[in-house]
Amino acid sequence: MSTLDHQDTGPGNTGPGNTVPDNPYDLLGDDHDDGHRWAFGTGFTDPLAGIDTSVPAGVDAAALARYCLALGDDALIYSHRLQQWVTRMPELEEETAIANIALDLLGQARMLLARAGGILGRTEDELAFFRDEKDFRNVALAEYADQDFAELVARLLIFASWRLALFEELAGRGSSAGAADPVLAAIAAKAVNELAYHRDYAAQWVVRLGDGTDRSHRRMQDGLEAVWPLTGELWRPDADALAELSPGAVDAVLDTVLAAAGLDRPAAAPLAAVGGRAGRDGVHTEAMGYILAELQSVARAHPDATW
């Protein structure tokens, strides 16, 4: 059996003098218990390993799990939608941007699902791959299928502005003391810096297209109009919420961007809830079934597969 010195075969390190096994497939059958693995990224562990995940006194554990699930599902489903854009972007720079934003959101989803799962007694993978549509709590904005680049950046601007403002509150960087759960507060604090990059990326494109040619302006306005009805759901009252966020904070950001872009704030009425129920209640748009089919089919076909 060839020896693989982990230090010498890290990705990107292909300089001379490396120990390269004769046949990389030999490593597949190797003993994985000694810290070696046959490929980069094949191991997944609890993203909250070693973190004190006890629920503080005074915090309703069931409500905390529901809330983390909601915020985690927003990120998981949104990330999946962005991943579907990869290889379809107009330029390589946008390709890497969208892939990076999707990766950040996936990381946030993993930590939030792990936080919920720790309380519910389920792993993050079980929550992502073995829940049915009615048990997903994401808002409809996360599951919407962008029809073009204008819709993509319009939706990302709204989502990232909302999530950034909410996470600033959860992290205690807004007008409140932050989430009563320190794990959620720490996840939010970490995400804030990432979301600021996402929001500004989307804002800059909205301004560039809105303030561009007649055609780009018209299509950017159309993109905004298309996704705007989905914003109403963001402000539905949530009894589980661990931070208060007023629409004014997000509106101020959006209005600033729209003014710079020369775009009109859409007047479209919000998408109606179904019998008073929406995404947080497990009631989704038609798009959701297709997303879950793609997201979950491999895991469900091979439920006991290990890497």
Added chain:
Amino acid sequence: MVSAAYDVAAATPDPELPMLTITDLGILRAVDETAAGVTVTITPTYSGCPAMREISADITHRLDRAGFGHVTVKTQLAPPWTSDWITADGRRKLAAAGIAPPSPAPRRSGPVPLTLTFSPHSGPAAPGCPHCGSPRTRRTAEFSATACKSLYRCDECGEPFEAVKPL
């Protein structure tokens, strides 16, 4: 804390930037050596950092090989990692590898201000070219091949290069 176990853990390379150790990157937060074993605490750079598992396994393997038993690797989220924690040594190694080290991360209290226009010279202070040293560089994209980097181009020598994002 400096101990024999610390030295072993500290030498672990980052899988995506293998010219840097986890100490250079500011990812290693603590090494606690007790009679029961060694506990190593690390922090992710980005929420979605795919290297955490690699780093954790590598630390365990190295300590194991050096004769330390019962190794536990813990994650710490707060305070969140900032590119300011990259050491002077780390910055030197980045530049030597053709990657511009990050400018100081913005420190804010209150809401993150909006940056509305993308221009090659907007945003964080432009890093000097790691190839020719010219300060005349322009940002071509906010994101790059890994979560922690942006793309730049040098106006002097024309070479594109990556820079670690200030975060």
